[in-house]
Amino acid sequence: xxxxxxxxxxxxxxxxxxxxxxxxxxxxxxxxxxxxxxxxxxxxxxxxxxxxxxxxxxxxxxxxxxxxxxxxxxxxxxxxxxxxxxxxxxxxxxxxxxxxxxxxxxxxxxxxxxxxxxxxxxxxxxxxxxxxxxxxxxxxxxxxxxxxxxxxxxxxxxxxxxxxxxxxxxxxxxxxxxxxxxxxxxxxxxxxxxxxxxxxxxxxxxxxxxxxxxxxxxxxxxxxxxxxxxxxxxxxxxxxxxxxxxxxxxxxxxxxxxxxxxxxxxxxxxxxxxxxxxxxxxxxxxxxxxxxxxxxxxxxxxxxxxxxxxxxxxxxxxxxxxxxxxxxxxxxxxxxxxxxxxxxxxxxxxxxxxxxxxxxxxxxxxxxxxxxxxxxxxxxxxxxxxxxxxxxxxxxxxxxxxxxxxxxxxxxxxxxxxxxxxxxxxxxxxxxxxxxxxxxxxxxxxxxxxxxxxxxxxxxxxxxxxxxxxxxxxxxxxxxxxxxxxxxxxxxxxxxxxxxxxxxxxxxxxxxxxxxxxxxxxxxxxxxxxxxxxxxxxxxxxxxxxxxxxxxxxxxxxxxxxxxxxxxxxxxxxxxxxxxxxxxxxxxxxxxxxxxxxxxxxxxxxxxxxxxxxxxxxxxxxxxxxxxxxxxxxxxxxxxxxxxxxxxxxxxxxxxxxxxxxxxxxxxxxxxxxxxxxxxxxxxxxxxxxxxxxxxxxxxxxxxxxxxxxxxxxxxxxxxxxxxxxxxxxxxxxxxxxxxxxxxxxxxxxxxxxxxxxxxxxxxxxxxxxxx
Numbered sequence: 001x002x003x004x005x006x007x008x009x010x011x012x013x014x015x016x017x018x019x020x021x022x023x024x025x026x027x028x029x030x031x032x033x034x035x036x037x038x039x040x041x042x043x044x045x046x047x048x049x050x051x052x053x054x055x056x057x058x059x060x061x062x063x064x065x066x067x068x069x070x071x072x073x074x075x076x077x078x079x080x081x082x083x084x085x086x087x088x089x090x091x092x093x094x095x096x097x098x099x100x101x102x103x104x105x106x107x108x109x110x111x112x113x114x115x116x117x118x119x120x121x122x123x124x125x126x127x128x129x130x131x132x133x134x135x136x137x138x139x140x141x142x143x144x145x146x147x148x149x150x151x152x153x154x155x156x157x158x159x160x161x162x163x164x165x166x167x168x169x170x171x172x173x174x175x176x177x178x179x180x181x182x183x184x185x186x187x188x189x190x191x192x193x194x195x196x197x198x199x200x201x202x203x204x205x206x207x208x209x210x211x212x213x214x215x216x217x218x219x220x221x222x223x224x225x226x227x228x229x230x231x232x233x234x235x236x237x238x239x240x241x242x243x244x245x246x247x248x249x250x251x252x253x254x255x256x257x258x259x260x261x262x263x264x265x266x267x268x269x270x271x272x273x274x275x276x277x278x279x280x281x282x283x284x285x286x287x288x289x290x291x292x293x294x295x296x297x298x299x300x301x302x303x304x305x306x307x308x309x310x311x312x313x314x315x316x317x318x319x320x321x322x323x324x325x326x327x328x329x330x331x332x333x334x335x336x337x338x339x340x341x342x343x344x345x346x347x348x349x350x351x352x353x354x355x356x357x358x359x360x361x362x363x364x365x366x367x368x369x370x371x372x373x374x375x376x377x378x379x380x381x382x383x384x385x386x387x388x389x390x391x392x393x394x395x396x397x398x399x400x401x402x403x404x405x406x407x408x409x410x411x412x413x414x415x416x417x418x419x420x421x422x423x424x425x426x427x428x429x430x431x432x433x434x435x436x437x438x439x440x441x442x443x444x445x446x447x448x449x450x451x452x453x454x455x456x457x458x459x460x461x462x463x464x465x466x467x468x469x470x471x472x473x474x475x476x477x478x479x480x481x482x483x484x485x486x487x488x489x490x491x492x493x494x495x496x497x498x499x500x501x502x503x504x505x506x507x508x509x510x511x512x513x514x515x516x517x518x519x520x521x522x523x524x525x526x527x528x529x530x531x532x533x534x535x536x537x538x539x540x541x542x543x544x545x546x547x548x549x550x551x552x553x554x555x556x557x558x559x560x561x562x563x564x565x566x567x568x569x570x571x572x573x574x575x576x577x578x579x580x581x582x583x584x585x586x587x588x589x590x591x592x593x594x595x596x597x598x599x600x601x602x603x604x605x606x607x608x609x610x611x612x613x614x615x616x617x618x619x620x621x622x623x624x625x626x627x628x629x630x631x632x633x634x635x636x637x638x639x640x641x642x643x644x645x646x647x648x649x650x651x652x653x654x655x656x657x658x659x660x661x662x663x664x665x666x667x668x669x670x671x672x673x674x675x676x677x678x679x680x681x682x683x684x685x686x687x688x689x690x691x692x693x694x695x696x697x698x699x700x701x702x703x704x705x706x707x708x709x710x711x712x713x714x715x716x717x718x719x720x721x722x723x724x725x726x727x728x729x730x731x732x733x734x735x736x737x738x739x740x741x742x743x744x745x746x747x748x749x750x751x752x753x754x755x756x757x758x759x760x761x762x763x764x765x766x767x768x769x770x771x772x
Contacts, residue, residue, distance in 0.1 A: 025598050026549025028052075032130050033150070035433070036139055036316075036357060036373045042543045045445070045493045045503035047133040047556035047589050049605065053126055053154070058674060059658065060705055060720055061129075062176070062198075064106075064119045064151070069678050069701065069722075071131050072607035072654035073589060074147075077731050078120065079757060080250050080333075082296055083326045083347045085117040089133055089147030090560060090585045091611055091650030095568055097347065099383060099423050099457065099517040100577050103533075103566075105136070105144035108151045109238060111302050111320040112141035114381050115349050118298050118324040119151070121242035124220045125180055125194035127154045133589060134558060135509025135535045137487030138447035141353065142379055142427050145509035145535045146560070155236055156190035156226035157182050163772055170765025174200035188229050195221045203761055204251045207277060207287040208337050213249040218242070234306040241299045248294030248328045251286040252335050254278045255733060255754040258693040260746055266753060270742040274337035282728035284758050289332040289339055289392075298324040312361035317354075324349045332392060334737050335755060339392030340399070341471070346386030354378045363437060374432040380425070385517045387419040389468060399470065399741065411465035417472040418464060421517040423457040433489065445491035453512040455481040459528065461519040470741070472519040483532045485510040499545040509535035511566065518574040531579050533566045550595040559586040561614075569620050569687035580688050581616035583647055585609060599662040604655070611650035616642040620689040622750025623735040636750040645690050651683040651698075668711030676703040685756075686733045693754050694733035701727055714771045721764035730756035 030041040032050045041050050049071050051059070061067060065076040065085075075088040084097040087104040094100045096116040106113040108122055129151055136144035163181035168174075178196040185191060197219050202212030222240040227233075256263055256278045267275040277287035302320035309315070324347070331342025357375040364371050396408035433447030461475045489507040496502065513532040516524060541556035567580035587609040594602040621638035660674040678701040686694030702725055707718040736753040739745055744753045 025595065027552060027593055027595050032128075033152075034130055034132055036359060037362075042545060042552065042554075043501065044543075045491045045501070045505055045541065047539060047541060047558065049131045049133075049591060050128060052128045056126060056129065058660065058672075058705070059676065060703065060722065061123075063123045064149075067129065067131070067149075069676065069703070070605070070656045070658070072605050072656055073133060073609065074131055074149075075649060076116075078117070078250070079732055080252070080330055081326075081328050081345050082120060082244065082248055082294055083115070083117040083328065083345060085120060087116050087119075087149060088649050089131075090558075090587070091609055091647055092146040092562065092565075092583070092585065093649070094566065095575070097345065097385075098568065098575065098577060099385065099421065099514050100566060100568065101143040101511055101514065103143070103145050103511060104147045104149055105140055105142065106149045106151070107141070108300075109153055109302060110150075110304060110318045110355070111300065111322065112351075112353055112379065113322065114351050114379075114383075115324055115347070117296070117326060117347070118322070118349070119149075121218050121220055121244045121296065121298070122151065122240070124178070124196050124222055124240075125154050125192075127152045133556070134505075134537045134539060134560060135487070135507050137507060137509035137535075138431055138433050138449045138489045139373065141355065141377060142429070142451065142453075143511045145511040145533060145562070153194075153222065153224070153238070154180075154192065156184075156192035156224050158184045158187060158190050158226075158228070160184060164769065165772075166767065166769045168765055168767035170200070170763055172200045172203060172763065174763070174765060176767075188227060190226045192224045192226075193222070195219075202247070202249075204249070204284040204286065204758070206251065206290050207285060208289060211290075213247055213251060213290055213292065216244065216246040218244045232308045232310070236304045238302050238304070239300070242297070244294065244296040246294050247290075247292035248330060249290055249292040250757050251284070251288070251290065252734075252755040253281045253284075253286055253758055254736075255281045255693070255730070255756045257281050258695065258733065258756075259753050260749070260751045263753060266744050270744060271336055271338075276336060281756060282730065282758050284728065284761060286335075288335050288337055291329065291331045291342055293329045295327040296325070298322070312364065314357075314359040314361075316357040316359065318357075319355075320353050322349075322351045331390075338394045338398055340395050341392055342390045344386075344388040344390070346384070346388075348384040349381060350383075351379070351381040353380075366436075369437045370434060372432060372434040375430070377427075377429040377431065379427040381423075383423045383425065385419070385421040385423075387417075387519060388415045389417040389471060390414045391416045391465065391468075396467065399738075400467065404467070408465065408467040411467065413465065416463070416465035417461065417468040417519065419459075419461045419472070419519045421457065421459050423455060423515065423517070425453070425455045425512075425514075427454075427512070428452045441495045443491075443493040443495070445489065445493070447489040449487050450484070451487070451510060452484040453482065453532075455512070455514050457481075457515040457517075459515070459517070469521070471521055471738070473521055473523045475519070475523045477528060479515045479528055481512070481514055481529055483512060485532065485534070501543045503539075503541050503543070505537075505539040505541070507537045507539075509537065511535075513564075513566070514577075516577050518576055520574050520576065524576070527576075527578075530566060530577050531564045533579070534563050536561045547594075552591070552593045555588065555590040557588050559584070567688040569689065578688070580613075580619065581643070582614045583616075584612050584614050585647070585650065599664065601658075601660045603658045605657070607654045609650050609652060609654075611646045613642050613645055613647065616645070616688075620687065622689050622691050623693075623739065623752040623754075624745040624747055624750040635747055640689065642688070642690050646684065648684040648686055648688075648690065648694065651681040653679065653681040655679040670709045672705075672707040672709065674705045674707075676705075677701070685730055691733075691750070693751060696730050696733075699727050699729045700725070716769050718767045718769075719765075720767070721762065723760065723762045724764075726762040727759075728761065729759050731759055732757050
């Protein structure tokens with residue numbers, strides 16, 4: 001265990017031995033719906049972290065990707081394209097800018113969101129967030145093979161007119177404005193409206209043009225209506241709209257730290273006087289031609305109808321329609337100071353879902369020994385992906401022999417290559433989960449889900465300029481994919497007393513296969529379709545409450561085995577999905593919450609992850625081995641056998657801790673001081689080649705917040721800072737595009753020049769909130 005973790009474990013042990021008499025009150029009960037019922041977190045036999053709206057605000061969680069700071073084993077990152085957002089759980093996830101389905105299923109108000117990029121602008125008026133680890137293959141919509149992320153927004157209330165006005169300002173000319181109002185029209189009908197605008201200037205510097213890049217402009221609105229004509233009927237209709245703009249740029253630095261020793265010579269030979277910046281690879285500074293523009297828009301309409309029958313049985317019908325459109329221009333995608341190649345990415349998802357749940361009263365059957373949740377699910381999505389590659393003014397002259405330059409320039413430069421991928425997907429499922437009370441202290445949960453998936457796709461890559469074959473090959477094809485799976489869950493829960501539960505959970509998960517949507521330089525003959533992914537998961541856990549309710553300690557040991565793992569690797573200036581053998585992820589997840597005194601709270605979350613490919617032959621070669629060397633030259637393994645190696649994005653240790661103290665004044669006002677710490681061990685942040693060049697060193701992030709609240713708690717003023725030490729690290733590594741053509745590959749070692757996207761810098765600011 002790293003020294004910092006040993007020190008913190010000692011602190012945690014000291015807090016655990018605190019005298020019960022120190023605490024005068026209990027922790028607030030956390031209520032979750034992870035099993036489609038409203039239950040206490042401490043009664044749910046799952047590895048789950050949940051945070052209510054107040055806890056989210058205290059931690060400064062203002063967007064979905066901020067959750068990474070407080071939930072170990074959860075990682076939400078965007079890449080060069082905002083559409084390429086990835087949600088990872090236990091080291092496993094899938095990017096959103098392809099036709100692959102997510103491994104961690106996101107839900108907003110019970111509605112499945114098929115493309116993770118759509119959650120970047122959806123964090124508004126949040127009531128609670130539930131992070132469910134491990135396969136959720138029984139009760140959840142689809143494809144929750146390694147976890148689910150549930151975001152629930154606040155429903156309209158009938159109590160009275162109320163609302164909130166919020167304003168925040170920070171460095172990088174950042175500001176956020178938010179307004180919420182709840183209007184009870186009558187005793188049975190209420191409306192709720194929420195809106196937010198969130199903007200900041202660029203976070204990254206470009207020496208070539210002297211500009212800052214990476215600015216963002218987000219506007220979000222939500223309206224909800226609730227009708228409750230009787231105690232048995234509750235109907236909520238929600239509409240939300242969000243748009244995200246800005247330049248969309250996430251600059252790619254040359255990773256001088258992780259590149260070959262003769263990096264300077266290699267870059268000099270390739271780029272000459274326009275060689276990119278090779279200083280600090282994590283300072284957020286580049287020297288390359290940048291162009292960009294982002295237009296991301298989404299809207300959703302959902303209906304959540306709840307009907308409690310006279311017998312106590314409950315019917316719930318969730319119907320939704322969601323549309324997400326993303327149009328982004330980014331470049332230069334060769335990442336040089338020369339005008340070579342820009343990319344326009346187009347993503348258009350129209351999804352419809354219907355879910356009907358039938359829920360029995362608790363202990364309704366077999367002599368008050370059994371209850372159940374059953375349902376039907378249907379999902380339909382039309383997904384279109386487009387890519388236009390535009391030749392820059394120097395593309396032909398820089399990359400082709402002089403004799404071919406006039407011919408290259410005579411063909412279209414804009415839209416030199418054009419890809420269109422159209423896919424229709426249908427998923428139908430039936431599920432049931434039963435809970436049997438074997439005794440007063442022993443429960444058995446049995447659940448199963450049968451799913452059918454159908455996908456139809458057409459892939460069409462055209463070359464308006466034949467010299468575009470250097471990066472994209474002409475290819476056309478129609479593809480089908482069909483599969484059906486039965487997934488299940490078996491859980492034994494033992495309630496030792498009112499404050500302690502032990503559980504053993506065996507669950508399975510399934511994620512549909514599909515069709516590769518990316519264009520490549522070599523046609524994918526027979527490789528467009530990839531198979532479904534399946535997961536077997538065993539968990540042993542404890543949920544416990546101590547110190548008269550002032551402390552909770554929950555822990556889960558797990559072993560998760562994934563077959564036909566759907567891996568996404570970088571090849572031919574594009575990302576491809578392949579089934580990468582078998583992967584085992586196992587470890588421990590632990591959450592500790594303490595209230596040593598009425599004014600002091602302490603949170604600690606820890607995750608240990610042991611990752612290993614148990615079978616990964618024929619893996620992608622190291623980047624420098626992608627081409628054959630001259631005869632007689634040493635050649636590194638092509639392909640590799642990566643059996644026994646650790647998966648990317650799987651740090652061994654992760655930790656998140658928070659300490660909060662409230663100072664109460666005689667006037668009734670209070671001052672809340674909070675400090676946060678996140679530790680992430682070193683890990684690989686690349687593709688399935690598992691190149692050592694993609695190693696991210698361990699890092700620490702610190703945050704702090706100071707909040708002054710009024711005597712009636714109807715106003716507060718806060719000062720905050722995130723990443724206070726300005727720790728910078730790589731989000732993702734990838735090889736220099738066209739590295740072979742530029743002479744940057746080393747076929748003896750497998751090394752090449754690497755690029756990396758960089759994390760956000762230190763941010764700070766102040767905020768004001770008024771409640772009415």
